Amino acid sequence: MRRAIQPERPAGVVTRTLAAAVDAIVVWLIVAGGYLGWAIFKVIIDPRQFSWPDAAWWISMAAAMFVATLYLTVSWASTGRTVGGALFGTRVISSRHRMLRWVTSLIRAGMCVVFPIGLAWSLVDRRRRSIQDILIRSAVIYDWSTRTREQVDEDAAELMAQSTRAVAAPTPTPAVNVDS
Amino acid sequence: MVDDQDRTSTAEAAGKPTGGPGDRNGYLGKHPSGFVEAMTSPAADLARPTDDLSPIGDVPPAAEDLSALSGEPESADDLDYYEDGAPEEEPADPEAPPPPFPPARRRSLLGSAAGWAFHKATDAAGVMTQAAVDIARPVVTPVAHAAGQAALVAGTAAYKTADPALRSTIRAIVQIVLEEVDLNAIIRERVDLDGIIASVDLDAAVSRVDIDGIVATVDLDAVIDRVDIARVIDRVDIDGIVATVDLDAVIDRVDVAKVIDKVDLDSVVAGVDIDAVAGRIDLDAIVNRMDLITLADKVIEGIDLPGIIRDSTGSLGTEAVEGVRSQTMRADDAVAGFVGRLFGRAPERRGEQQ
Numbered sequence: 001m002r003r004a005i006q007p008e009r010p011a012g013v014v015t016r017t018l019a020a021a022v023d024a025i026v027v028w029l030i031v032a033g034g035y036l037g038w039a040i041f042k043v044i045i046d047p048r049q050f051s052w053p054d055a056a057w058w059i060s061m062a063a064a065m066f067v068a069t070l071y072l073t074v075s076w077a078s079t080g081r082t083v084g085g086a087l088f089g090t091r092v093i094s095s096r097h098r099m100l101r102w103v104t105s106l107i108r109a110g111m112c113v114v115f116p117i118g119l120a121w122s123l124v125d126r127r128r129r130s131i132q133d134i135l136i137r138s139a140v141i142y143d144w145s146t147r148t149r150e151q152v153d154e155d156a157a158e159l160m161a162q163s164t165r166a167v168a169a170p171t172p173t174p175a176v177n178v179d180s
Numbered sequence: 181m182v183d184d185q186d187r188t189s190t191a192e193a194a195g196k197p198t199g200g201p202g203d204r205n206g207y208l209g210k211h212p213s214g215f216v217e218a219m220t221s222p223a224a225d226l227a228r229p230t231d232d233l234s235p236i237g238d239v240p241p242a243a244e245d246l247s248a249l250s251g252e253p254e255s256a257d258d259l260d261y262y263e264d265g266a267p268e269e270e271p272a273d274p275e276a277p278p279p280p281f282p283p284a285r286r287r288s289l290l291g292s293a294a295g296w297a298f299h300k301a302t303d304a305a306g307v308m309t310q311a312a313v314d315i316a317r318p319v320v321t322p323v324a325h326a327a328g329q330a331a332l333v334a335g336t337a338a339y340k341t342a343d344p345a346l347r348s349t350i351r352a353i354v355q356i357v358l359e360e361v362d363l364n365a366i367i368r369e370r371v372d373l374d375g376i377i378a379s380v381d382l383d384a385a386v387s388r389v390d391i392d393g394i395v396a397t398v399d400l401d402a403v404i405d406r407v408d409i410a411r412v413i414d415r416v417d418i419d420g421i422v423a424t425v426d427l428d429a430v431i432d433r434v435d436v437a438k439v440i441d442k443v444d445l446d447s448v449v450a451g452v453d454i455d456a457v458a459g460r461i462d463l464d465a466i467v468n469r470m471d472l473i474t475l476a477d478k479v480i481e482g483i484d485l486p487g488i489i490r491d492s493t494g495s496l497g498t499e500a501v502e503g504v505r506s507q508t509m510r511a512d513d514a515v516a517g518f519v520g521r522l523f524g525r526a527p528e529r530r531g532e533q534q
Binding site for chain 2: 011012013014015018087088089123124126128142144
């Protein structure tokens with residue numbers, strides 16, 4: 001039985017902002033966990049000289065940005081979605097409807113961490129693309145399915161074939177495939 | 181010798197009363213003057229029954245009288261009397277004095293008279309004693325009674341005074357004796373305790389005891405209140421008792437399912453202070469016992485990270501999550517429509533390929 005391919009719609013600024021907020025919370029929890037782990041490590045190493053780690057603000061910011069970049073990279077390259085994306089049903093794909101590669105994911109993650117305001121461009125962009133999406137040639141779509149990476153690639157191939165056929169044929173074909 | 185017939189007739193002829201052997205009073209008590217007449221008239225008294233006088237003297241007068249009257253010589257006078265021969269009987273002379281009594285007869289009569297006098301003197305003494313008692317009794321009785329009361333009071337006072345002193349003295353003496361005497365040593369050395377115990381039939385003694393009656397009179401509640409249970413438990417060798425118990429056999433007999441059915445686990449758990457129990461758990465000791473490295477390896481090997489992500493993603497597809505997603509999707513559309521109208525764009529078609 002073949003799955004039905006749902007039409008890909010770009011996610012709007014509201015959904016993406018909420019998903020980004022959830023991801024920010026996740027990153028903050030990871031950083032806090034790391035801070036607590038570091039404190040526990042200090043206790044284990046030298047309990048009598050224990051004091052809470054007092055890192056400079058820039059170090060904290062750098063650590064948070066590093067964690068966020070790593071978190072986003074792994075999430076987009078592995079499943080195409082972060083925790084926030086999974087919650088609000090969005091997925092990051094390439095212009096060819098495939099999952100992002102690791103390098104592409106890393107660049108996009110770094111750009112999102114360094115210039116998060118670029119998300120605001122999706123508000124006015126006709127295809128709801130952010131600055132990062134324009135530069136990387138990526139897209140954020142609604143995807144409530146639980147597809148695997150392989151299934152996403154298979155669907156991407158099918159969609160590309162449909163696009164090719166649509167270019168060749170004057171009438172567009174429907175975006176939804178039928179069950180096998 | 182005069183026979184009874186003659187004596188009787190003679191006495192009757194003399195006008196004297198006659199009587200049997202027990203009619204002494206009838207002859208002597210009622211008519212003492214007869215004795216005087218007999219003494220002064222020996223002829224008439226010869227016929228007097230001598231057995232009436234016999235109880236008066238120590239010697240039965242009848243035997244003496246009979247001996248004297250038989251004519252046998254009993255003394256020198258009698259011998260002289262008989263040796264000289266009996267006086268010849270002279271012709272009866274009415275004016276002649278009567279013949280005298282023989283000496284033995286005279287002594288016999290004197291003895292009887294002495295006995296009679298002694299008897300009467302004794303009677304008179306008794307009468308006088310009784311009279312004296314009757315006279316003295318009203319006087320002596322109150323005096324004796326008062327003297328008795330006084331003696332009783334004095335005795336009581338003496339008893340009250342002497343009793344505490346005697347008791348104190350006896351206690352002191354007993355105390356001194358007990359201090360000086362080692363009763364235990366004496367009993368051990370002198371008393372055959374084994375023999376005593378061996379001679380006691382304890383079974384019979386116990387069988388006589390009404391244990392039920394004794395127990396019925398015992399206030400068990402009061403006894404239990406006085407018992408120090410903690411002290412009793414401290415003395416119990418629980419380890420020793422448990423060591424003698426065949427727990428396997430006990431467990432085999434237990435119907436565990438039946439026991440569990442009877443247990444109200446809800447009430448039991450409700451009474452358990454879970455926080456206190458958890459507070460007593462030494463988590464460090466538990467963690468130290470665990471091979472965390474091996475456990476972590478097994479966990480990592482068993483984790484299918486992509487599967488977990490897929491499952492978690494799928495688990496999010498609940499109605500609530502879908503509701504949130506739908507709401508945000510409609511918000512996106514509303515915002516996009518607002519922006520499109522703001523920029524004068526045509527309305528966005530849903531499902532448009534980006």
